[in-house]
Amino acid sequence: MITFENVSKQYPDGTRALKNITLTVEEGELLTLIGPSGCGKTTTMKMVNRLIEPTEGKIYVDGNDISSIDPVELRRNIGYVIQQIGLLPHMTIAENVALIPNLKKWPKDKTQKRVDELLDLVGLDPSVFRDRYPLELSGGQQQRVGVIRALAAEPPVVLMDEPFSALDPISREQLQDELVKLQKEIKKTIVFVTHDMDEAIKIADRIAVMKDGEIVQLSDPETLLREP
Ligand code: ADP
Numbered sequence: 001m002i003t004f005e006n007v008s009k010q011y012p013d014g015t016r017a018l019k020n021i022t023l024t025v026e027e028g029e030l031l032t033l034i035g036p037s038g039c040g041k042t043t044t045m046k047m048v049n050r051l052i053e054p055t056e057g058k059i060y061v062d063g064n065d066i067s068s069i070d071p072v073e074l075r076r077n078i079g080y081v082i083q084q085i086g087l088l089p090h091m092t093i094a095e096n097v098a099l100i101p102n103l104k105k106w107p108k109d110k111t112q113k114r115v116d117e118l119l120d121l122v123g124l125d126p127s128v129f130r131d132r133y134p135l136e137l138s139g140g141q142q143q144r145v146g147v148i149r150a151l152a153a154e155p156p157v158v159l160m161d162e163p164f165s166a167l168d169p170i171s172r173e174q175l176q177d178e179l180v181k182l183q184k185e186i187k188k189t190i191v192f193v194t195h196d197m198d199e200a201i202k203i204a205d206r207i208a209v210m211k212d213g214e215i216v217q218l219s220d221p222e223t224l225l226r227e228p
């Protein structure tokens, strides 16, 4: 679904953030990118939706070379969840979720039904949360809304960059469980960045270990546990 072919990135100041990465993320798998701060995880993610262009190499999404896809069009097919999810404070949770372009075109009652379904998926009672404002939610609850907002447009690919890192340990574990459950139902292609090995092992189908701009190991969680 996503293929990196000999991808390198050198920033204008000379920093070599990625060195000749080759990697395929299969359709429907949850792949985690793990590694210490500065190893190139975010750079890798940002190249997939063309927030950053590679210096060398090619990236394909669903078989198409993304350098020839309009970035706006590309991002319509790629959900993005980050630590600071940025819900709009003056809009209710339902309004925030329904901002997604394809929901905006739907009749009102259909949109509401979809928003309620999505809230249910992440364990937020729609009758309670639909009409609340973001600041009336805990951090963990806001982050759940961020996850469903990224999913609402039903993009085939979802990128998640340390989405749970700012949360307290309990919310974090709950969200990890929910993501695993959700992924069983929706089977999206997900790339999930973390620096936490426990988190990676818990949620991933495969784990790519990065170090100094390179992928130094690629395996499933069981293998990684056996041969660390
Ligand atoms: P990670 O997400 O793993 O923490 P990044 O992809 O953010 O790593 O960064 C990889 C390397 O590239 C780091 O050395 C970082 O300092 C550098 N880097 C990131 N963004 C820029 C930039 N805009 N200009 C120069 N160097 C950058």
Ligand code: ADP
Residues within 6 Å of the ligand: 135, 136, 137, 138, 139, 140, 141, 171
């Ligand atoms: P957490 O410990 O998970 O960060 P909080 O202490 O922020 O949670 O909130 C606990 C509960 O109170 C949550 O269910 C949250 O939705 C609710 N809550 C927090 N702030 C408000 C508010 N201003 N109005 C209504 N409910 C709130």
